[in-house]
Amino acid sequence: DAKTTQPNSMESNEEEPVHLPCNHSTISGTDYIHWYRQLPSQGPEYVIHGLTSNVNNRMASLAIAEDRKSSTLILHRATLRDAAVYYCILRDSGAGSYQLTFGKGTKLSVIP
Amino acid sequence: KAGVTQTPRYLIKTRGQQVTLSCSPISGHRSVSWYQQTPGQGLQFLFEYFSETQRNKGNFPGRFSGRQFSNSRSEMNVSTLELGDSALYLCASSFSPGSGVNEQFFGPGTRLTVL
Numbered sequence: 001d002a003k004t005t006q007p008n009s010m011e012s013n014e015e016e017p018v019h020l021p022c023n024h025s026t027i028s029g030t031d032y033i034h035w036y037r038q039l040p041s042q043g044p045e046y047v048i049h050g051l052t053s054n055v056n057n058r059m060a061s062l063a064i065a066e067d068r069k070s071s072t073l074i075l076h077r078a079t080l081r082d083a084a085v086y087y088c089i090l091r092d093s094g095a096g097s098y099q100l101t102f103g104k105g106t107k108l109s110v111i112p
Numbered sequence: 113k114a115g116v117t118q119t120p121r122y123l124i125k126t127r128g129q130q131v132t133l134s135c136s137p138i139s140g141h142r143s144v145s146w147y148q149q150t151p152g153q154g155l156q157f158l159f160e161y162f163s164e165t166q167r168n169k170g171n172f173p174g175r176f177s178g179r180q181f182s183n184s185r186s187e188m189n190v191s192t193l194e195l196g197d198s199a200l201y202l203c204a205s206s207f208s209p210g211s212g213v214n215e216q217f218f219g220p221g222t223r224l225t226v227l
Binding site: 034042043044045046049087098099100101102103104 | 116143145147154155156157160168170202204206214215216217218219220221
């Protein structure tokens with residue numbers, strides 16, 4: 001899978017929006033952009049994924065740059081429960097495997 | 113619908129012993145993957161099973177093995193334990209194979225400590 005680059009850590013105040021960036025300059029045309037997060041003492045959980053268009057779900061929004069070389073995960077109102085490590089992962093839509101290649105992710109701290 | 117369950121949640125073993133961890137996927141899911149998480153190496157893929165067949169394997173020594181049963185439940189085994197095998201072992205299930213689109217659902221993990 002192609003490589004992604006994320007900041008090591010970010011901070012946000014509670015109830016403010018959070019924009020988590022991810023760079024993936026070597027993304028291929030068949031790569032989907034996935035986001036997972038891992039809360040303390042839990043397994044990772046799926047957040048959102050997209051290919052070209054911006055995506056919204058109950059947890060977050062995903063904004064994808066027009067050239068697809070970067071994306072941003074948007075949490076509209078951060079809560080204390082959103083404090084977690086967020087992973088941006090590229091997945092080939094034609095991949096014959098579910099293997100996820102995790103980087104170091106971004107550790108998000110939410111300040112009350 | 114029940115989530116992915118892993119047993120046991122915590123395990124303490126000594127060097128040289130072997131260990132078996134169990135994973136029950138979400139009902140209807142037929143693909144199971146295993147990951148190892150350590151502070152130094154982060155989350156690393158171990159192997160993936162679908163329909164009782166190993167589809168993919170990560171870069172781990174042969175001491176790490178797994179299998180999947182006809183009901184999709186999976187086990188992983190680590191033989192001749194080393195101190196460095198201390199880690200959180202995570203299991204994840206997915207509905208169907210092959211697509212890079214579908215999401216994986218992770219269990220809470222088994223925390224293995226090797227003394």
